[in-house]
Amino acid sequence: MKQLFTILMLFAVCLASSAQSKRKQGGLAAKPSQQNKFLEKQWWLGFKAGTNLSEASPIKRYAVMTPTNYAVALTDKSYDSFSKTGSQATLEATFYYKGFSFSVQPTYRHSRFSYSNQYQWDNPENSSERLVLEYDQEQKIDYADLPLIVKFDILRSKLRPYVQAGIFYSLLINANKSVKVTGTDYASGGTNQFSNEPIIVGAKDLFDNYWGLMAGAGVDYNFGNVRVVLDASYWKGMSNITNVDNRFGNDRLAGIGDAQDDLDLNNIVISAGVLFPMRFLSNSFKTLDR
Amino acid sequence: MRSFLLLFTGLVLLAGCSNESDPASDKSSFTRIYDNDQFTASFNPIDIKQTPDGGYLILGRRRIQDSNFSGIYIMKVDEFGAFISEQEVDEGFVNPIGPLLESGGNYFFFCMTPVGLQTQLLSMDAEGTLSNPLSIGSSYPAAAAADGNNFLLLSYDNLNKRSVVSVITPAGAITQSKGFSIGAGDAVEEPIITHFLGTGRQLPFLVGRNTAGQYYFNGFYNYTLSLVFTNLTDDDPQGVIQGQQDDGGLSQVVPLDGGKFALARFNFGDNYFLPNATLNTSGISSSTDLGGFLFPELVSNAPVKILRTTMGTKKVALYGSDTRSSQIALYGYDESNGEYIGSSYLGFSNPFEIAAVVSTLDGGLAVCGTTYVAGRFPRICLFKLSKEEVAKSFQ
Numbered sequence: 174m175k176q177l178f179t180i181l182m183l184f185a186v187c188l189a190s191s192a193q194s195k196r197k198q199g200g201l202a203a204k205p206s207q208q209n210k211f212l213e214k215q216w217w218l219g220f221k222a223g224t225n226l227s228e229a230s231p232i233k234r235y236a237v238m239t240p241t242n243y244a245v246a247l248t249d250k251s252y253d254s255f256s257k258t259g260s261q262a263t264l265e266a267t268f269y270y271k272g273f274s275f276s277v278q279p280t281y282r283h284s285r286f287s288y289s290n291q292y293q294w295d296n297p298e299n300s301s302e303r304l305v306l307e308y309d310q311e312q313k314i315d316y317a318d319l320p321l322i323v324k325f326d327i328l329r330s331k332l333r334p335y336v337q338a339g340i341f342y343s344l345l346i347n348a349n350k351s352v353k354v355t356g357t358d359y360a361s362g363g364t365n366q367f368s369n370e371p372i373i374v375g376a377k378d379l380f381d382n383y384w385g386l387m388a389g390a391g392v393d394y395n396f397g398n399v400r401v402v403l404d405a406s407y408w409k410g411m412s413n414i415t416n417v418d419n420r421f422g423n424d425r426l427a428g429i430g431d432a433q434d435d436l437d438l439n440n441i442v443i444s445a446g447v448l449f450p451m452r453f454l455s456n457s458f459k460t461l462d463r
Numbered sequence: 464m465r466s467f468l469l470l471f472t473g474l475v476l477l478a479g480c481s482n483e484s485d486p487a488s489d490k491s492s493f494t495r496i497y498d499n500d501q502f503t504a505s506f507n508p509i510d511i512k513q514t515p516d517g518g519y520l521i522l523g524r525r526r527i528q529d530s531n532f533s534g535i536y537i538m539k540v541d542e543f544g545a546f547i548s549e550q551e552v553d554e555g556f557v558n559p560i561g562p563l564l565e566s567g568g569n570y571f572f573f574c575m576t577p578v579g580l581q582t583q584l585l586s587m588d589a590e591g592t593l594s595n596p597l598s599i600g601s602s603y604p605a606a607a608a609a610d611g612n613n614f615l616l617l618s619y620d621n622l623n624k625r626s627v628v629s630v631i632t633p634a635g636a637i638t639q640s641k642g643f644s645i646g647a648g649d650a651v652e653e654p655i656i657t658h659f660l661g662t663g664r665q666l667p668f669l670v671g672r673n674t675a676g677q678y679y680f681n682g683f684y685n686y687t688l689s690l691v692f693t694n695l696t697d698d699d700p701q702g703v704i705q706g707q708q709d710d711g712g713l714s715q716v717v718p719l720d721g722g723k724f725a726l727a728r729f730n731f732g733d734n735y736f737l738p739n740a741t742l743n744t745s746g747i748s749s750s751t752d753l754g755g756f757l758f759p760e761l762v763s764n765a766p767v768k769i770l771r772t773t774m775g776t777k778k779v780a781l782y783g784s785d786t787r788s789s790q791i792a793l794y795g796y797d798e799s800n801g802e803y804i805g806s807s808y809l810g811f812s813n814p815f816e817i818a819a820v821v822s823t824l825d826g827g828l829a830v831c832g833t834t835y836v837a838g839r840f841p842r843i844c845l846f847k848l849s850k851e852e853v854a855k856s857f858q
């Protein structure tokens with residue numbers, strides 16, 4: 174995913190350079206009118222919402238269960254990548270100036286990610302004495318994201334594709350965690366498959382604020398005076414989301430052998446919405462039709 | 464544009480406050496469960512000591528196939544609680560008893576031979592490497608304590624039916640010893656033997672020395688589990704606090720300053736704490752007259768550990784025991800007046816039982832116990848509480 178992020182950033186820079194040079198060539202012929210000058214600046218305000226997929230990437234692994242006669246790696250958690258959908262809602266305030274947009278997009282984001290681990294106990298001298306347990310753990314975390322984004326419009330037509338990149342800081346709002354324990358007990362006279370009631374705990378103390386970088390692409394469609402937006406971006410967490418002082422702090426989780434790893438949280442965020450212009454030359458003027 | 468740059472600067476500053484892992488924090492607070500993947504394996508810790516390298520040495524019992532007694536298990540973990548090594552001691556030595564006794568940079572403990580039932584003194588270094596065992600001679604070691612440079616041992620002499628208190632040097636020589644009759648008949652011996660075999664209730668055998676220099680033991684005397692005071696010279700005890708056969712008596716005794724004691728007692732399943740008690744160390748009295756704070760949340764006839772420690776400027780008697788909800792409970796009392804100062808509960812989801820609680824070099828606590836992984840496999844667990852966590856619970 175780091176490679177994807179680098180490629181997206183390079184793509185954004187290349188497109189920006191390319192579009193800028195094309196614009197300079199075209200711009201020599203046209204003398205800007207008062208209306209065109211006016212249209213070089215614009216404020217946009219709007220709302221968008223959508224879905225996101227999360228990936229938790231371990232920085233450093235921690236465990237309560239400490240093997241004494243088998244490999245430590247067998248206790249490692251297995252993380253799912255971009256398999257759980259979350260959702261987000263965003264307020265967007267954007268200042269447009271000569272093809273570039275500077276955007277503040279406070280976002281309420283609900284993200285989900287999961288991991289699992291498995292333990293097994295057996296008796297080499299009696300194959301029926303065996304127990305297998307699997308722990309499936311799902312995290313649901315709510316963040317208030319504060320991103321600052323720079324966009325560049327590749328085309329200035331009614332359909333305006335753009336690329337964007339930025340930085341964000343995410344404030345933890347809430348978190349909870351559910352653990353489902355399933356198992357197979359071969360020692361009880363048969364193959365006894367069982368599933369325990371999930372343990373659901375508030376887990377805000379286990380997580381913390383974090384920051385990251387984002388890059389992506391999108392498209393605006395000018396629909397009268399309203400701009401319809403669709404964008405997709407990759408949000409790369411750059412700092413640990415785990416509260417390092419509290420990783421063992423929840424007795425219910427530690428009691429079943431769970432400790433929070435140090436994690437980077439990465440997201441693929443897809444949103445759609447509408448933006449409204451804040452500046453008008455006259456009532457009859459169609460701001461977006463150029 | 465200026466606002467945007469200001470916001471950008473603010474975000475960069477916030478990003479600087481990132482939340483990176485901290486080795487000091489990893490050392491000061493952690494929870495560990497030491498797992499063995501053998502279905503029939505069973506490990507129960509007895510005591511834990513922090514070694515000079517910051518790691519921990521754990522003495523425990525393990526299930527063995529060829530004896531009615533429990534085998535010996537020694538584990539070394541590092542300062543983060545990470546497993547370093549383990550030793551399943553030869554089955555020629557069984558029934559280890561705590562605590563781990565420190566002397567000359569080594570760690571000692573008593574155990575016995577499975578057939579001759581003779582007491583052995585084993586020593587190891589801070590890495591858990593064992594030295595040659597020393598044969599002590601007396602049978603059925605039941606409790607031990609440090610006494611200056613020497614060790615105190617309470618043992619049961621099954622031939623003469625006596626509770627025996629001995630002073631033993633780290634070289635294995637008995638310098639003083641005195642036996643006290645448990646009473647005639649097999650009935651009085653039965654709970655002692657089932658205690659050693661692990662088939663009966665685990666009895667709170669204790670031995671020690673109070674601030675006045677008197678030796679004491681909590682063991683059977685005259686048909687009853689009693690707290691007995693002796694000078695190890697006279698044939699008769701100097702003082703006896705009688706229990707109710709094996710249904711009542713003292714479950715923990717720790718001498719405090721000024722001739723006081725931090726005590727716990729049990730009586731037909733009930734548990735009482737007496738954090739600042741005065742005992743009659745001469746004559747005969749009854750443990751039921753001592754009173755104390757009743758703890759219905761503890762398991763019947765609960766095992767109790769008491770640690771003398773300092774929290775801030777306060778001397779604290781820290782009690783640890785097992786709750787009916789299968790947690791380890793810690794209760795703190797001001798040593799000077801017995802005033803309650805706080806509590807903390809450890810463990811959840813699976814059952815947890817206390818084995819030992821010790822102070823650590825960083826001002827925190829290490830609590831070692833047994834947990835039943837998956838609700839069934841007895842394994843050693845270790846809770847390391849930071850100084851801040853301890854202060855939050857007990858101040």
